[in-house]
Amino acid sequence: MITKLDHVAIAVPDIAAAVERFRDHLGLHLQAQEDVEQFQTSTAFFPVSGTRIELVHPMDGKGPIARYLDRKGGGLHHICFETDDIESDMELLKARGYRFLSDGPSPGAHGARVAFLHPKDTDGVLIELAEHPRP
Ligand code: CO
Numbered sequence: 001m002i003t004k005l006d007h008v009a010i011a012v013p014d015i016a017a018a019v020e021r022f023r024d025h026l027g028l029h030l031q032a033q034e035d036v037e038q039f040q041t042s043t044a045f046f047p048v049s050g051t052r053i054e055l056v057h058p059m060d061g062k063g064p065i066a067r068y069l070d071r072k073g074g075g076l077h078h079i080c081f082e083t084d085d086i087e088s089d090m091e092l093l094k095a096r097g098y099r100f101l102s103d104g105p106s107p108g109a110h111g112a113r114v115a116f117l118h119p120k121d122t123d124g125v126l127i128e129l130a131e132h133p134r135p
Contacts, residue, residue, distance in 0.1 A: 001089065006082040006130050007045065007052040011068050011075060015042055015057035022046050022053060034109045035059050040066075043109050054080070054109075078116070078126035086113050086131035093117065105131070 012018035023030045028046040035042050040063025044055040056077055058066035068077060083089045086105045094100070099118035108114035108130055117127040 006080040009054040011077040080128035
């Protein structure tokens with residue numbers, strides 16, 4: 001089941017400039033930067049009031065974020081809900097007619113397992129589900 005809003009992700013054409021903006025200009029704390037091979041994406045996370053802002057940028061100029069930036073030049077990319085059981089939530093949502101971009105969970109940032117709902121089934125909003133590793 002969904003337990004909270006994990007993060008809101010923004011696609012950025014220049015991740016160094018965007019990190020500077022969120023950390024130095026807006027004064028948020030930079031929690032971590034990580035490259036996620038599976039999605040060819042460089043990420044930076046900024047916790048704020050129980051959730052996080054995630055900056056996403058194409059790792060090597062390719063992949064889904066590169067295509068998004070080509071079309072839109074940057075902007076709100078997805079929202080992510082934390083779940084305590086990603087398999088059971090995927091099964092439930094599939095039974096309710098939702099499609100996912102992958103058959104099962106994929107490895108995401110910080111050891112999470114993630115899956116994306118098809119935006120055609122969610123009014124054009126890309127929704128990620130993430131289950132974090134138990135501490
Ligand atoms: Co995300």
